[in-house]
Amino acid sequence: MADEAHAQPATSADPIDEIDRLRRDFEAEAEKLGDPAGLEELRARYLGRKRGRLTAVFDGLRQLPTDRRGAVGKAANLARRAIEARLEELETALATASTAAETRRLDVTLPGRRPETGSLHPITLTLQEIEGVFTRMGYKIVEGPEVEHDFYNFEALNIPRDHPARDIQDTLYLGGDWLLRTHTSPVQIRTMQAQQPPLAIIVPGRVYRRDTPDATHTPSFVQCEGLIVDRDITMADLKGTLDHFAKALLGAQTRTRLRPGYFPFTEPSAELDANAGSGWIEMLGCGMVHPAVFEAVGYDPQVWQGFAFGMGIDRIAALRYGIDDIRILYENDARFLQQFAA
């Protein structure tokens, strides 16, 4: 046979030929490449440690006659660099293509996704409502410290140290005469010390008690206090004001009643119950400011009268929203809170 190729079949007799062939084969396969998995497959077929065709050429170098090794080695190295460069190029191209596909998948006709905006807490909503009712009647909003002195929390409110009423409000003491306020009433004293009558204030704020949590108690809760002082405030003013408040908050059909109660800083004292249609529920404590309280702040009880009231906002919120366990107000469970989104 005249054909040299047949006389010496391409059994990789000449490694240079094999290098040329594998480069052409590689290029043909690279042309058809479709995805990243195919790319790794391709890399393995040519450069893989075990079955790579070019790896086989490198492995065969040692069997070659010494004078051939240089030329074959050089060709093999060139091939490797070319293949590696091409693989890198393909990798970049595939990555760009997949990003482009991702972008195409954006369907602008779909409705937009609303960002989660959050909402006001039911206690905040209730407090805002209460503040609205009283500020419309001319009351000013005042705040006070949560870390309080015994004098303001008890002493000036006509609750001396040995007074049994101290047991009603289990107190968290901080050391010495400092404590976490058990009610917002100390702000009555602070305000009356700081300004002269007449005055009308409401005091929203957090209070603390050593209570074991249950459906109607939590060791920390939010109260709203009220105090009005003027020359001829009577129990009729208390009754009318609080009745208006209950109706504004729970609906015009709401009825109220006063039950005798006891607080050392009011005399007489009462509990206000409200009935908005589904039974009587205790809403707040109230009473006429005790003369001893006026004396503690230097107001003349012969000249000034007033009434005060205090309520737990969580109870009022529970009343408004039909919540049967106030602990849920403090658990920050988004599923519960979402119901109050505007």
Ligand code: PHE
């Ligand atoms: N401070 C009382 C309490 O925490 C409520 C109250 C305030 C009662 C003002 C009468 C007057 O229970």
